[in-house]
Amino acid sequence: MNELEKSIQAYFGVVKHEELSVISSLFKAEHLKKGDFYLKSGLQCNKLSFVKSGLVRIYSQSENKEVTQWISDKSSFITDLSSWVFGKPSRWTMQALTDVTFFTIYKSDYQQLEEKVRDWHKLEKMFIAKCFAVMEDRIFSHLSMTAEDRYQFFYENNRELFNQVPLQYIASLLGMTPETFSRIRKKQLSRV
Amino acid sequence: MNELEKSIQAYFGVVKHEELSVISSLFKAEHLKKGDFYLKSGLQCNKLSFVKSGLVRIYSQSENKEVTQWISDKSSFITDLSSWVFGKPSRWTMQALTDVTFFTIYKSDYQQLEEKVRDWHKLEKMFIAKCFAVMEDRIFSHLSMTAEDRYQFFYENNRELFNQVPLQYIASLLGMTPETFSRIRKKQLSRV
DNA sequence: AAATGCGCTTGACAAATATCAAGAAATGAG
């Protein structure tokens, strides 16, 4: 089982072996250089990708400030879900923070999935439900936690990110300014 | 087409007419009195309901404070999605703020849906994707807006709620204290 | 080595929001 197949299994739940290879064969290897764009806001996102290596920042430019919505790690899927599912213009811009290798399936090949893999929609349903659960957690963190709590929680669960990407992006993703982030960071470091 | 069927159509997208009646026939009418619980945190949520009339508050008890996650209007669906899809213990408690009438389908009858309605999973996928989009919007509002902005935005889109439920719940749902909510409210009212 | 650019930190200060406490207003029960 290759890396893509393993991740499909992990993300989409139990899949039959022959189906797995059908699925993975529809994804095509691609790559981006650091700084390249995977997607620009306003365009339709007609692809879904699995990041094999590298980091992608998902953000939006709102009026005066730029908001980082997420930084996708390796072994994760990326797409603008609303755009992918409903064909709406995408809200997010996605840019490679490092060189990135990934596997992509395009909408045009997507129909084959539905035809060849029984229960594909069921798998996809569960995939999206997981995305939903992550969002629910994030909302909860904003309703019930201080900036410091959110920092702490995120740090414990994403320690590696902290020396791989500009910290200002993590600050934004957690809903605070770089300065606040820096001060909290100082406090936390001295505690160890 | 009855009310339930209309909402299924609106929520789940285009559905064939004969399928619609199959779907709606699997939902059973139920009701709660004000104060009754639809679901308690920690239990498994094995049902999905369409609220015909009344209001349900979805909240959780975290350490010292209670967090209101959402207030479901009439004509909306309620369930603990993670619990419903993955069988996990539910995070949320759901309580009737008024007398509530609703239609419910239980997990035990759910399989029939999958059998009788072609593309059911596809419909459900789109339903969940919509829920995801709502969450994405909410996260964005916390990353990019002040309490006052969030108040304003929510007010414009949910005006009716403001004289139907205790305002403290709306405050919590927007991620602020009742006092802050009250002060913002005063400012906004005087502006009109 | 000097110059540049970028990201991070720091301090001083301002603004937003929370906390606490008291009282007013609204609601519900008898």
Added chain:
DNA sequence: CTCATTTCTTGATATTTGTCAAGCGCATTT
């Protein structure tokens, strides 16, 4: 209607977070 309870408001104050401005550290280029 009256009383009791809950919800909302208000003021005083504390805390958290943001803003602005400056400087430092580090990597890259020349």
